[in-house]
Amino acid sequence: MKLTDLTLNTPYLSLDPIFYHEVIPTPLKNPTLISVNPSAAELLGVDPAQLETDELEALLNGTLLLEGSRPYAMCYAGHQFGYYVPRLGDGRAINLGSAEGWNLQLKGSGQTLYSRQGDGRAVLRSSIREYLMSEAMHALGIPTSRALALITSDEKVARERWERGAIVLRLSRSWIRFGSFEYFFHTHRHDQLEHLADFLLRESFPQFAGEEDGYLKMFREIVKRTAHTIAQWQSVGFNHGVMNTDNMSAIGLTIDYGPFAFMDTFESGYICNHTDTQGRYSYDNQPRIGYWNLERLAHALSPLVTETKLKTELEKYGEYFTARLMELLRAKLGLEGVDENDSDLFRSLFTVLENGRVDMTPFFRTLSRYEGDRKALLALTLAPNQLDEWCDRYDKRLELNTASTEVRQEKMLRTNPKYTLKNYILQQAIDASEGGDFTLVNDLLTIAQNPYDEHHDFEHFSLPTPHEFKNLRLSCSS
Incomplete structure (x- = not known):
């Protein structure tokens, strides 16, 4: 067509x-x-x-x-x-x-x-x-x-x-936002609030439309989707930068890309938006803000569903988020099954990454080829002794796997991208485009759509970010 x-x-x-x-x-x-x-x-x-x-x-x-x-x-x-x-x-x-x-x-x-x-x-x-x-x-x-x-x-x-x-x-699939419901709640237009909820049910949650507790089931799904999406952000080091409720999708999508960033050097408190002087939307605060925003949505939906029921569903947010993040991190580390010490293993890893000023994307990609020789990993950190100690724990955890090293590596290479579009890379395409050359925009589209491939001509974009370009902050102005 x-x-x-x-x-x-x-x-x-x-x-x-x-x-x-x-x-x-x-x-x-x-x-x-x-x-x-x-x-x-x-x-x-x-x-x-x-x-x-x-x-x-x-x-x-x-x-x-x-x-x-x-x-x-x-x-x-x-x-x-x-x-x-x-x-x-x-x-x-x-x-x-x-x-x-x-x-x-x-x-x-x-x-x-x-x-x-x-x-x-x-x-x-x-x-x-x-x-x-x-x-x-x-x-x-x-x-x-x-x-x-x-x-x-x-x-x-x-x-x-x-x-x-x-x-x-x-x-x-939908442009309806948390703030769409807030508008009609705070202006006391509860009939229109109900019409909006009915529309969203028909558009995005038809499986719940017409059910007696359809609004509650819809909210439960929004809570789960939001938690899962933010868990995915955290797993790849993505910082949205401006998680206002008007930028929060009612169907759990990532929308309204403003001063976002894939982190370079891992910093738990990284702030990509220089307008965010208080760090409200820092990387490590994103899960909490997701919950806070859902609280605002629950309040806006309260004329349609009792707040007690909404709160009960909202309290599952942490469970959804943690379960999804743990699942993602096990996949990134190539771990089979569940071990009671996994959460501590993950926490200690991110402490080591932060202390060693490690770039997340090349670290996990390098880890995807790990088979005991630590030289390539240790070359990525400023704190090699800490990472070496963590690798001892990692080796011990890998003993619980039943699949071969080759199978683990294949899965990890399909899980950990070789390329993420860091801000310094995007800036190169922007600079060229402002001069009338759009070639890199289209090259980056190919890389963006195939982040696990090798792209030999762009190998330099898979390396740790040059020091002078690390963890830039951007403005909301666009």
Whole structure:
């Protein structure tokens, strides 16, 4: 199927007008297509071989509306850095409609009712980061929004400096957020709150729709999915950077990629967002903030379900998170079965990584080939004696395995990526793109989608991050 044969539908517009604002995208000047993601096109049933540059540019730039499209921005509220903001909404994102269960959204497509004095635009650097990172997370098996294509333009956008405007076309199974429910709860619009819950049930949790305790079961699933997603973040050293409730997906996805980072040197208290002066959204605080955000969601759902029942489900969050993280870490270390000392083994490992200023990604990749010789591992740390002692414990734990070393290594190499898109790597693609060279963006898309492969031409990106680029902090500005 061609892109222009795609028909969209807009079920969200069946809700009351207070839920949204219909608005036409504002085109950028002289758009240029940077990159297209064939795997995302296939999600929509579109043949990648039939994607035409002119049609894609027009779709992303808002000058082509597909059959059935009625563009709109969504209204929601949210807690930002712990403080409630009564109305936020899609200030620079416009929804086009849905197809094949995927909701299409243009980010950077101009002002909406919810822009709050903003220009409704996104800049090239942040758009490249989101485009590539959403695909990288998907390839790592982490629930996430996806990205179809990316354009830039001659139009200048004012941030800390003048930058090139850009638009990315994002896909998600749902764009409903924790803050969507907060908006209708705090404005005492409980009928609309119920309508939103019913819509989410139909859209994302149809197995619970129509059941007497459907709302409670939906909340239980949101708690579990959120816990599992954050456990996956922790296992790969991902720091989201801005876990406001308006950035929390109601179906447990990773969305709204802003000042994120894959950690370089492991730091438990790492903060990737320099706006976050108190460290609210630091790496080690992400699990706690996930729980805090779910508390806000439970409070917002309290007109529909008694708070006692919601609290009972919420208290399972820690169990879900811990069980999933332990499962992930056993896989990363190639451990079979369960041992009562595993949690202590994992904790001590991360202490050793932090003390030795170790880069997580190459460490776990190197560990995937471990068969007793520790030289390669010890070369990665500034505290070799500590790591050597930990390896003694690791060797003893491996004795519980029944599979061969070769089988363990094969599994670990499929679990521990050789490449993660660290910020210094992304910055190289951004710098080249700002000069008009988009080659590295497309090379990084290939790497992002195949993080366990070798990519010999890009071997340098698998090495520990150069010292001068380690653990950079970014701003929310984009």
